[in-house]
Amino acid sequence: MIIYFTGTGNSRYASEVLNSVLDDEVICVNDILKNGQFPSSLDSDTPFVFVTPTYAWRIPRLIEELILNVTLTKNQKVYFVMTCGGEIYNAEKYNKRLALKKELDYCGTAEILMPENYITMFSAPPKNKIEPIIKDAEQKLLEVAQSIKNKQPLAPTASTPLGKFMSGAVNTMFYPICVSAKGFYTTEKCIVCGKCVNICPLENIRLENNVPKWSNNCTQCMACICSCPVQAIEYKNKTKGKDRYFNTKKYSNN
């Protein structure tokens, strides 16, 4: 069973590539979050494969909490596939620890480099770099899928002192310091299409007198700011003039 969460489409696309080999059931966490309660248990005859973006060099805390709260039954194997804009550093240690807590058989973490989406902090790659990055990612995802299909463990990722620091202390500081919707606002370009309201996986945006307003339940997934059709959303003074990034590609292996 493939279970994915996405802000701007990379992890959805990665799931599609994996599933071209695995031909398995696919669950979209975004849809479940929007349509109601996350189920209390998930049953799968095949390994559980969690596909997520990387937030501060680990899987998103939201997903970690969902995994902790759901009973995973039948198959005992678990894989993690983390799409990232640079590196996942020491995320594997925490994924292993999570699997242990769930009494699952940890089978590995794949680091999949995809275009950077964290535009409130960094920049998306230039347009001409996006396709080559995605092509390389597809190749790696197909190899990972083959390993999962053959029930083989994935190669361990390297642990370094810098990685320990980034996935450890920096990750801990990241949530209280950086994860907030307070900096989002709209400009006069807004056409009140409602897309940002509909796409937010946490129902954190509402229209108030035809102006989008953000509440405090934000995971900084970048879906709202990157999907606005007229680039009317900005974040503090960090995003003016920057390219938005959203992966809407459909994977086809033909």
Ligand SMILES: Cc1cc2nc3c(=O)[nH]c(=O)nc-3n(C[C@H](O)[C@H](O)[C@H](O)COP(=O)(O)O)c2cc1C
């Ligand atoms: C809040 C936030 C934190 C991020 N932290 C990292 C990180 O620590 N390392 C990294 O390589 N990429 C990081 N990224 C980039 C994303 O993980 C990457 O672009 C990912 O493929 C986005 O997936 P999605 O399109 O499915 O949301 C971060 C992005 C966001 C929005």
Ligand code: SF4
């Ligand atoms: S997606 Fe953009 S244009 Fe549409 S309501 Fe939101 S801010 Fe306005």
Ligand code: SF4
């Ligand atoms: S408000 Fe936060 S959680 Fe909702 S779409 Fe925007 S960045 Fe994502």
